[in-house]
Amino acid sequence: MIDRTCPANRKTDVSDQSRRPYGNRPTMKDVAARAGVGLKTVSRVVNGEPGVTPDTERRVRESITALGFRRNDSARILRKGRTSSIGLVLEDLADPFYAPLSRAVEEVARAHETLLINGSSAEDPEREEELVLALCARRVDGLVIIPASDDHRYLEPEMAAGIATVFVDRPAGQIDADAVLSDNYGGARAAVAHLVAHGHRRIGFIGDQARIHTAAERLRGYRDAMAEAGLAVHPSWTAMGSTDPGRVGAALGAMRGGPEPVTALFAGNNRVTVTVVRRAAADGRPFALIGFDDFELADLLSPGITVIAQDPAALGRTAAQTLFRRLAGQHEVPKRVELTTRLIPRGSGELPPE
Amino acid sequence: MIDRTCPANRKTDVSDQSRRPYGNRPTMKDVAARAGVGLKTVSRVVNGEPGVTPDTERRVRESITALGFRRNDSARILRKGRTSSIGLVLEDLADPFYAPLSRAVEEVARAHETLLINGSSAEDPEREEELVLALCARRVDGLVIIPASDDHRYLEPEMAAGIATVFVDRPAGQIDADAVLSDNYGGARAAVAHLVAHGHRRIGFIGDQARIHTAAERLRGYRDAMAEAGLAVHPSWTAMGSTDPGRVGAALGAMRGGPEPVTALFAGNNRVTVTVVRRAAADGRPFALIGFDDFELADLLSPGITVIAQDPAALGRTAAQTLFRRLAGQHEVPKRVELTTRLIPRGSGELPPE
Numbered sequence: 066m067i068d069r070t071c072p073a074n075r076k077t078d079v080s081d082q083s084r085r086p087y088g089n090r091p092t093m094k095d096v097a098a099r100a101g102v103g104l105k106t107v108s109r110v111v112n113g114e115p116g117v118t119p120d121t122e123r124r125v126r127e128s129i130t131a132l133g134f135r136r137n138d139s140a141r142i143l144r145k146g147r148t149s150s151i152g153l154v155l156e157d158l159a160d161p162f163y164a165p166l167s168r169a170v171e172e173v174a175r176a177h178e179t180l181l182i183n184g185s186s187a188e189d190p191e192r193e194e195e196l197v198l199a200l201c202a203r204r205v206d207g208l209v210i211i212p213a214s215d216d217h218r219y220l221e222p223e224m225a226a227g228i229a230t231v232f233v234d235r236p237a238g239q240i241d242a243d244a245v246l247s248d249n250y251g252g253a254r255a256a257v258a259h260l261v262a263h264g265h266r267r268i269g270f271i272g273d274q275a276r277i278h279t280a281a282e283r284l285r286g287y288r289d290a291m292a293e294a295g296l297a298v299h300p301s302w303t304a305m306g307s308t309d310p311g312r313v314g315a316a317l318g319a320m321r322g323g324p325e326p327v328t329a330l331f332a333g334n335n336r337v338t339v340t341v342v343r344r345a346a347a348d349g350r351p352f353a354l355i356g357f358d359d360f361e362l363a364d365l366l367s368p369g370i371t372v373i374a375q376d377p378a379a380l381g382r383t384a385a386q387t388l389f390r391r392l393a394g395q396h397e398v399p400k401r402v403e404l405t406t407r408l409i410p411r412g413s414g415e416l417p418p419e
Numbered sequence: 420m421i422d423r424t425c426p427a428n429r430k431t432d433v434s435d436q437s438r439r440p441y442g443n444r445p446t447m448k449d450v451a452a453r454a455g456v457g458l459k460t461v462s463r464v465v466n467g468e469p470g471v472t473p474d475t476e477r478r479v480r481e482s483i484t485a486l487g488f489r490r491n492d493s494a495r496i497l498r499k500g501r502t503s504s505i506g507l508v509l510e511d512l513a514d515p516f517y518a519p520l521s522r523a524v525e526e527v528a529r530a531h532e533t534l535l536i537n538g539s540s541a542e543d544p545e546r547e548e549e550l551v552l553a554l555c556a557r558r559v560d561g562l563v564i565i566p567a568s569d570d571h572r573y574l575e576p577e578m579a580a581g582i583a584t585v586f587v588d589r590p591a592g593q594i595d596a597d598a599v600l601s602d603n604y605g606g607a608r609a610a611v612a613h614l615v616a617h618g619h620r621r622i623g624f625i626g627d628q629a630r631i632h633t634a635a636e637r638l639r640g641y642r643d644a645m646a647e648a649g650l651a652v653h654p655s656w657t658a659m660g661s662t663d664p665g666r667v668g669a670a671l672g673a674m675r676g677g678p679e680p681v682t683a684l685f686a687g688n689n690r691v692t693v694t695v696v697r698r699a700a701a702d703g704r705p706f707a708l709i710g711f712d713d714f715e716l717a718d719l720l721s722p723g724i725t726v727i728a729q730d731p732a733a734l735g736r737t738a739a740q741t742l743f744r745r746l747a748g749q750h751e752v753p754k755r756v757e758l759t760t761r762l763i764p765r766g767s768g769e770l771p772p773e
């Protein structure tokens with residue numbers, strides 16, 4: 066596909082000496098004129114193609130050096146029709162958890178000389194489908210997806226047509242596909258067991274919407290750890306829903322002010338944790354808290370916030386590496402990789418019951 | 420352009436009743452069968468086209484409601500050839516400053532039923548050019564760019580071909596284009612004047628690379644505020660460079676440990692501020708600090724961190740709104756909009772000299 070709006074083509078049309086759209090940047094034509102050879106010869110030297118004598122090649126290289134010519138990769142890419150690219154579909158542009166994940170995917174893409182194009186579903190399944198299909202229509206070679214949807218059958222025709230796809234943070238729904246996840250269940254169990262070990266018996270859990278895989282897994286870990294400790298869970302101790310600060314603050318107030326007030330809280334993700342920390346600071350009543358996800362400055366608060374840390378960069382890196390192995394032709398059955406989490410004690414998770 | 424990998428086309432090929440790739444989702448064919456009309460009639464009703472009698476339209480609408488049919492927007496988009504989309508070129512995926520900016524651009528794009536596609540230049544001018552041209556080749560309608568480059572002549576053919584472009588956070592280089600900026604100079608002056616008002620005479624500035632517009636403007640504001648206060652600036656008091664924690668930590672050590680040690684610091688952006696806060700906490704020697712850019716939890720540290728706050732959401736929103744006005748055909752000369760900044764005193768900027 067050669068698009069009529071491609072600048073490289075238009076540049077060729079207008080690149081006489083009198084009108085150079087790129088200012089003083091030397092062109093292949095300049096190199097050819099100075100070396101006394103044809104344009105095709107310069108092109109062969111620049112692109113490492115055969116059919117040039119050593120003497121001619123030397124003259125072309127001298128001319129390139131003298132003029133400071135730099136191959137216009139954009140032009141080369143557009144001649145090929147397109148550059149390699151992969152798409153990354155996030156669920157929330159404003160969640161800092163995804164920043165190191167995105168950057169890790171970008172670094173792997175760059176190592177493969179591939180552009181990364183991002184988009185956000187804003188946690189809306191229809192938006193996810195629209196975005197994924199738009200990226201496919203723009204001919205990405207592969208996709209890394211943090212899914213908002215729980216039904217990815219819409220992707221089957223794309224995958225059958227050769228678009229490699231790896232899911233990260235959450236698995237695909239209704240289709241068989243590579244996935245790179247954190248051990249959400251194990252991390253949640255460890256958090257609750259840690260609070261129990263510090264003397265807590267009434268422990269609350271505020272999580273994200275229960276339809277989200279990570280939230281459901283963390284809730285399951287919370288329930289199993291409570292059961293293992295022989296502790297019944299009062300219905301008022303769990304609250305699943307949006308991470309909106311108003312919702313989280315109300316849930317916290319209900320758990321701390323009810324007939325069976327909790328003495329400790331396990332916060333289901335970094336957005337929940339930050340809201341809870343803010344509320345606790347406003348109340349002036351610190352209480353035991355462990356948050357799922359590490360976050361910037363958690364160690365500098367008083368007390369420091371104990372967290373279950375995922376490794377978002379490792380999630381992104383592993384997903385991207387899996388994708389490029391698929392693009393290179395690896396044809397094993399889809400795999401699910403689970404990365405471990407790590408409890409980082411900093412003070413808030415070690416407070417005793419009030 | 421109809422791409423052969425488009426699922427919507429393939430779906431049409433295989434959508435007989437015996438094999439439905441999308442499970443139980445009702446198709447237009449189902450609607451037509453139930454209403455006893457042809458497919459074209461259903462299509463006319465769904466797309467609001469003329470040529471359908473009121474009675475037939477009523478029957479089709481009843482059939483749509485009964486079956487729970489939802490128009491497949493992806494198919495509609497792919498029939499048109501593509502959906503509307505704009506590109507956002509960031510300079511760093513991992514800088515939290517850009518999270519609310521990106522989300523604001525996304526919200527404006529969504530209000531215009533337009534997809535947002537992001538990419539990152541990673542502060543590399545060549546990468547920026549490659550990414551911008553790749554987005555153009557993928558036929559975005561417009562671009563919002565946080566530039567890494569200081570020469571945007573490569574964009575002139577694109578802009579001439581009708582791709583609307585708005586720069587945000589930093590202006591375009593060598594071309595005339597819309598730009599939405601913060602008052603970096605004024606904010607920096609206010610920060611330094613605030614430290615002077617609290618008794619400081621030896622004030623340091625650690626900023627980002629001086630070739631970056633925002634960094635240069637903040638340095639200029641620092642210098643002018645010092646001059647207005649009648650204070651000479653010792654050469655060791657300014658350090659421009661990368662925001663790498665090692666570089667920032669070394670610069671801070673030199674300023675605090677030199678022959679003319681500073682008693683206060685103005686940190687040039689949120690990455691610098693966070694490193695400085697971390698070092699100060701490790702030293703156990705708090706000192707006066709104002710940071711450019713607000714950041715999450717700055718108010719919960721001890722002392723709270725005084726900042727010059729930009730409004731990144733307003734930057735993104737204003738840039739996107741400017742872009743959509745251009746896309747709607749507004750043809751005024753390019754404008755530069757500058758948004759004010761705000762000093763938020765929280766304690767660290769009000770500490771007296773040691």
